[in-house]
Amino acid sequence: MIEDAEKKGILKTGNTIIEASSGNTGISLAAIGKARGYKVIIVMPENASEERKSTLRKYNAKIIYVKPEYWREKAVNFVRELAEEKGYIFLNQYSNKANISAQEKTGKEILLQLEKFNVEPDFFIAGIGTGGTITGIAKILRKKFPEIKIIGIIPEKGKRIEGLRRFDDHKPEVLDLRLINKIVEVGENEAIKNTKKLIKRGVKVGVSSGAVYGIAKKLKGNIVTVFPDDLERYLSYKELRL
Numbered sequence: 439m440i441e442d443a444e445k446k447g448i449l450k451t452g453n454t455i456i457e458a459s460s461g462n463t464g465i466s467l468a469a470i471g472k473a474r475g476y477k478v479i480i481v482m483p484e485n486a487s488e489e490r491k492s493t494l495r496k497y498n499a500k501i502i503y504v505k506p507e508y509w510r511e512k513a514v515n516f517v518r519e520l521a522e523e524k525g526y527i528f529l530n531q532y533s534n535k536a537n538i539s540a541q542e543k544t545g546k547e548i549l550l551q552l553e554k555f556n557v558e559p560d561f562f563i564a565g566i567g568t569g570g571t572i573t574g575i576a577k578i579l580r581k582k583f584p585e586i587k588i589i590g591i592i593p594e595k596g597k598r599i600e601g602l603r604r605f606d607d608h609k610p611e612v613l614d615l616r617l618i619n620k621i622v623e624v625g626e627n628e629a630i631k632n633t634k635k636l637i638k639r640g641v642k643v644g645v646s647s648g649a650v651y652g653i654a655k656k657l658k659g660n661i662v663t664v665f666p667d668d669l670e671r672y673l674s675y676k677e678l679r680l
Contacts, residue, residue, distance in 0.1 A: 439467075439529045439531065439534050439536040439537060439540070440455070440467065440470050440471070440474070440476075440529070441536075442534075442536035442539070443527065443529060443536075448527060449476070449527050451475060452475075453476055453477075453526075453527050454476065454477040454478070454479060454524070454525075454526045454527065455467055455471055455476050455477070455478045455479070455526065455527050455528075455529060456478075456479040456480075456481070456517055456520060456521050456524075456526040456527065456528050457478075457479075457480055457481070457517065457528065457529055457530070457531065458480075458481045458482070458510065458513045458514045458516075458517045458530075458531075458532075459480055459481075459482060459531065460482050460483055460486050460490070460509065460567075460600065460601070461486070461490060461567065461600065461601045461667070461671075462601070462666060462667070463531045463568070464480040464482060464490075464494060464499070465490065465493050465494060465497070467480070467499075467529070468480065468493075468494050468497035468498070468499035469497050471497070471499070472497045472498055472499075477500070478497070478498075478499040478500070479499065479500045479501075479502060479526065480494055480499050480500070480501050480502070481501075481502045481503075481504060481513055481516065481517050482494075482501060482502075482503060482504070483503070483504055483505070483506045483508075483509040483513070484503045484504070484505060484506060485506045485598070486600065487600060487671055487672055487674060487675065488674040489670060489671040489672065489673055489674060490671055493671070504516065506598075509603075510532075510603060510607075510608050511607050511608035514530070514532060514608070517530075518530075531568045531570065531610075531612075532568050532569075532608075532610035532611060532612060533610065533611035533612060534612065535612065537568060537570035537574070537612050538570055538573050538574040538577070538612050539574065540570070540574065541570050541571050541573065541574025541575050542574040542575070542577060542578050543574075544571070544574065544575055544664070545574055545575040545576075545577065545578025545579055546578055548575065548578070548579065548662060549578060549579070549582055552662070557660055558583060558660060559579065559583060559586055559659075559660045559661065559662045560586065560587065560657075560659030560660050560661065561586065561587045561588075561589060561654075561657055561659055561660070561661045561662065562575060562576060562579050562586055562587075562588050562589070562661075562662045562663065563589045563590075563591065563650050563653060563654055563657075563661060563662070563663045564576075564589075564590060564591065564650065564663060564664055565590070565591045565592075565599075565601060565602045565646045565647075565649060565650050565666070566590045566591060566592050566602060566603065566605070566613065566621075567601055567602055567603055567646075568610050568612055568613070569605075569609075569610045569612050569613025569614070570610075570612045570613075571664060571666065572588065572590050572613070572617070572618065573612055573613055573614045573617060575664070576588045576614075576617040576618070577614075577617060579662070580617060587619045587620070588617055588618045588619050588620075589618070589619065589620050589621075589622055589653065590618045590620070590621045590622070591621075591622055591624055591646075591649050591650050591653060592604050592605070592621060592622075592623055592624070593623065593624060593625075593626065593629075593649075594623045594624065594625045594626070595623070597625055597626040598626055599624065599626055599629050599645050599646055599649050600644070600645055600646065600667075600672075601644065601645070601646035601666070601667055602624075602646050602649060622653050624649040624652060624653065626645075628649070628652050629645045629646070629648045629649035629652065630645060630648060630675075630677045630678065631648070631652070632648040632649070632651045632652035632655075633645050633647065633648025633649075633651075633678060634648070634678060634680060635648075635651070636648060636651055637669060637678065637680065638680065641665070642668065642669035642670075643665045643667055643668065643669055644667030644668060644669055644671055644672045645667070645672060645675070645678075646666065646667050647665035647666070647667055650663050650664075650665070651663075651665075
């Protein structure tokens, strides 16, 4: 998204980037922003993990906290208004097509691996946050494998799985539901339980990956998925202690 904004002349030296993010995108923007000389402001919910907050601070990002109940639609509107008022650059991962384009590259990398091992996938499963990952990768896989089933994972209503979001009140523009065959809701306790199983096997991932893994175990066939989070961002979670 940064490269795309630079090419279009939207983002220039001395600009400040502002983004609503509870996870990976905010950290990526902060890291790249520091490397390229941009100031970065991240608006995130108060209940985001302490590791995410500390990582952002290490990259010199300024953090503005909002109440969890204001996440996501009200937070995005707040960021949009602040960007207009202060002249900040709001990349808006929820509607930015560069989000999808980046994940299409991930889809192409997956295709190379499938071709290398001569595997034809039956399912692609991914958690839904902005919707960029599942949309971008699904577009690529569906072209090559028209019969593949695409499954999206969201938290149960009223439950929290960091990195995943429901879209009852705010469906991100980058999320293309036409590509998805089925949306599955996962409970927080189930996600934590399956995350711990992965950790015991030496796969050091976070709770959103555990949510995806739990559903993958119930399916039969060749399954493609992505584990986008890292255990190091969840070390403060007492629930994950073995």
